[in-house]
Amino acid sequence: MQSGQEMLEDTISSCREISQDLASQNESWAKSIDEIVEKFEEISNTFFFQTMPSVPPTRTAMREAATLLEAKTSGDWASFETQISTLISSAQTVIEKAGMKGTTLT
Amino acid sequence: MTQLGWNANLPVRTISKFTLIEVLGGNMSESKVYYMDAHSESTETALSSKMITVFDAAGLDEMIKPNDIVAIKVHCGEWNNSAYLRPLYARTLADRIKELGGRPFVCDTTTSTYSPWGSRSSEIDILQTAERNGYSSATLGCPFICADGIIGPSDFVVDIPEGYILKEAYVAQAIAAAAALIALTHFKGHSMGVIGGALKNLGIGAQSKRGKFNVHMGGHPSYGLGAAGVFHPENFKGKANTPDWEILEDCCPFNLYHINEKDELEWDGDKCANCLGCFGVMGPRGLMDIPPIQFDAVDAAIADACLGVEKAVGRGKVGYINMALDVSPACDCAGHADVPIVPHLGVFASTDAVAIDMACVDKAREAEGIKGSKAELMEAHHVGDKKFEAAAATFHSQSEVTSINTGHEIGLGSRNYELIECEPESPERFRFPYDKRPSRQRFGAKFEKFQPFPYDKFDGKGFNRLDVVDLDKVKHHYEDDSEVVNVEQPTSSEN
Numbered sequence: 001m002q003s004g005q006e007m008l009e010d011t012i013s014s015c016r017e018i019s020q021d022l023a024s025q026n027e028s029w030a031k032s033i034d035e036i037v038e039k040f041e042e043i044s045n046t047f048f049f050q051t052m053p054s055v056p057p058t059r060t061a062m063r064e065a066a067t068l069l070e071a072k073t074s075g076d077w078a079s080f081e082t083q084i085s086t087l088i089s090s091a092q093t094v095i096e097k098a099g100m101k102g103t104t105l106t
Numbered sequence: 107m108t109q110l111g112w113n114a115n116l117p118v119r120t121i122s123k124f125t126l127i128e129v130l131g132g133n134m135s136e137s138k139v140y141y142m143d144a145h146s147e148s149t150e151t152a153l154s155s156k157m158i159t160v161f162d163a164a165g166l167d168e169m170i171k172p173n174d175i176v177a178i179k180v181h182c183g184e185w186n187n188s189a190y191l192r193p194l195y196a197r198t199l200a201d202r203i204k205e206l207g208g209r210p211f212v213c214d215t216t217t218s219t220y221s222p223w224g225s226r227s228s229e230i231d232i233l234q235t236a237e238r239n240g241y242s243s244a245t246l247g248c249p250f251i252c253a254d255g256i257i258g259p260s261d262f263v264v265d266i267p268e269g270y271i272l273k274e275a276y277v278a279q280a281i282a283a284a285a286a287l288i289a290l291t292h293f294k295g296h297s298m299g300v301i302g303g304a305l306k307n308l309g310i311g312a313q314s315k316r317g318k319f320n321v322h323m324g325g326h327p328s329y330g331l332g333a334a335g336v337f338h339p340e341n342f343k344g345k346a347n348t349p350d351w352e353i354l355e356d357c358c359p360f361n362l363y364h365i366n367e368k369d370e371l372e373w374d375g376d377k378c379a380n381c382l383g384c385f386g387v388m389g390p391r392g393l394m395d396i397p398p399i400q401f402d403a404v405d406a407a408i409a410d411a412c413l414g415v416e417k418a419v420g421r422g423k424v425g426y427i428n429m430a431l432d433v434s435p436a437c438d439c440a441g442h443a444d445v446p447i448v449p450h451l452g453v454f455a456s457t458d459a460v461a462i463d464m465a466c467v468d469k470a471r472e473a474e475g476i477k478g479s480k481a482e483l484m485e486a487h488h489v490g491d492k493k494f495e496a497a498a499a500t501f502h503s504q505s506e507v508t509s510i511n512t513g514h515e516i517g518l519g520s521r522n523y524e525l526i527e528c529e530p531e532s533p534e535r536f537r538f539p540y541d542k543r544p545s546r547q548r549f550g551a552k553f554e555k556f557q558p559f560p561y562d563k564f565d566g567k568g569f570n571r572l573d574v575v576d577l578d579k580v581k582h583h584y585e586d587d588s589e590v591v592n593v594e595q596p597t598s599s600e601n
Contacts, residue, residue, distance in 0.1 A: 001484075001486075001496065001502065002277055003502050023283075024226075025430050046392055047389040047392065047395070047396065048390060050396075050398075050501065050502075051500050051501060052496065052499050052500060052501065052502060053500075055483075056483040056484060060484075082307070097389075099390060100386070100389070101391035
């Protein structure tokens with residue numbers, strides 16, 4: 001099973017590809033993706049991503065980033081518009097969970 | 107008949123009994139685990155009835171002699187946990203032990219201060235938490251005690267030269283003093299142990315507080331947090347930028363974290379006892395790298411410490427019951443309980459802690475994970491998946507068989523087992539014990555004297571009700587069909 005950290009790195013990598021030349025299509029989309037990359041780099045290698053609980057939310061973000069990249073590659077901008085909202089929401093979940101509020105390890 | 111009305115002449119069992127002599131005879135190549143599934147459709151297949159059936163089938167009844175003080179070790183559940191075993195099981199077992207002539211007590215031990223806000227870290231705490239969770243002498247019919255004293259140093263030290271890591275164990279004194287011990291375990295997951303089974307119930311749960319520091323690798327030169335953890339004071343942003351900075355100091359009951367006059371975070375790691383209290387505070391803030399190897403070492407040490415308990419009580423005087431129900435991903439020491447990861451697996455009994463845990467792990471692997479549970483979230487819900495490693499462990503590298511394999515290596519028990527399915531016993535044995543007569547014998551005269559049905563009203567029908575109503579109307583699923591049939595309401599037969 002891929003670790004949460006590996007999944008986060010894959011997500012960052014997909015987002016970087018998505019971001020390339022995206023501004024020419026839509027500046028707002030490009031800015032959102034860049035923000036995700038920036039925030040994910042900030043939380044990369046933190047304790048959460050060494051733990052198993054990081055897997056489900058990070059995997060969701062990783063898969064959605066891959067789907068978004070496919071939409072960009074195929075030029076399916078109608079799908080892209082829907083899927084970028086989904087990715088933003090998932091990215092916010094990852095960032096929130098990375099704080100591990102209330103975590104008890106026994 | 108016995109005091110509680112159980113018939114001592116038990117029906118002939120359909121399975122052969124595994125005697126203690128076989129266990130102690132040295133042939134540990136294959137142990138026997140007695141099992142009943144979790145389905146229930148009658149008195150004799152009630153889970154509490156099944157627990158007694160496998161208890162007797164495994165020969166655990168033969169461990170109890172008249173006047174024996176018998177410890178029943180349970181996990182009474184952390185404050186707000188809701189997956190721990192219902193007190194019904196401990197009560198039923200205590201009644202059975204009394205029937206055998208023993209004097210049972212039910213117990214748990216003080217915990218390590220593994221959370222800054224733990225609810226079982228002292229005897230007073232544990233008794234109050236246990237009572238809230240339904241464990242008290244009133245409900246159990248026998249004492250509920252904290253087995254290691256008010257703060258937790260009351261223990262009996264036993265040497266374990268066979269140990270894989272540990273060479274001594276600090277067994278809670280009340281447990282070490284018992285003539286026999288039954289580990290009544292809720293089998294579930296555990297973030298550090300990966301599984302929380304029989305081995306952990308005794309390997310952690312039957313250790314005194316200092317015994318827990320021993321098992322948790324406190325002060326260990328290779329695996330302790332002081333040695334293996336990497337402290338990152340550079341990530342502390344100062345009091346002004348850390349609104350809840352006080353918890354950084356307050357999470358450690360040994361007073362090892364300090365923010366000095368230069369507004370720097372300091373840690374006296376050499377004195378770390380591995381109480382675990384700082385893990386959830388320091389780890390997520392990037393102030394400490396929690397070492398996965400410590401978790402692996404603890405998992406191995408759990409089996410050592412379990413062996414220590416068997417040696418303290420007496421080998422052959424410890425029996426195990428695993429209730430694999432409400433198989434939550436986290437232990438009952440968490441102050442919450444998530445959706446179970448697999449359906450109820452069943453009821454197990456054995457004289458072998460290693461075999462019984464292996465049998466439960468195997469059953470979990472054979473089962474489909476529950477939809478919506480952590481097993482599915484981790485995509486480890488398929489038949490054959492190692493569900494505890496995915497859904498319960500903290501780190502990727504942890505194994506759900508570390509404690510089991512260690513127990514096998516050191517001669518505590520065997521991971522090779524024969525699973526023996528038990529047949530239900532007669533329902534007569536498990537009926538309400540205080541009066542086993544059928545209803546007419548019990549209530550006929552009482553009902554004549556205190557008639558509960560008003561035969562004298564409404565032409566003998568007793569109550570004011572409509573004679574006929576349209577029941578189909580209220581059975582109808584209106585979301586399936588918007589058409590509503592209006593039916594004229596019938597009138598009452600009598601007003």
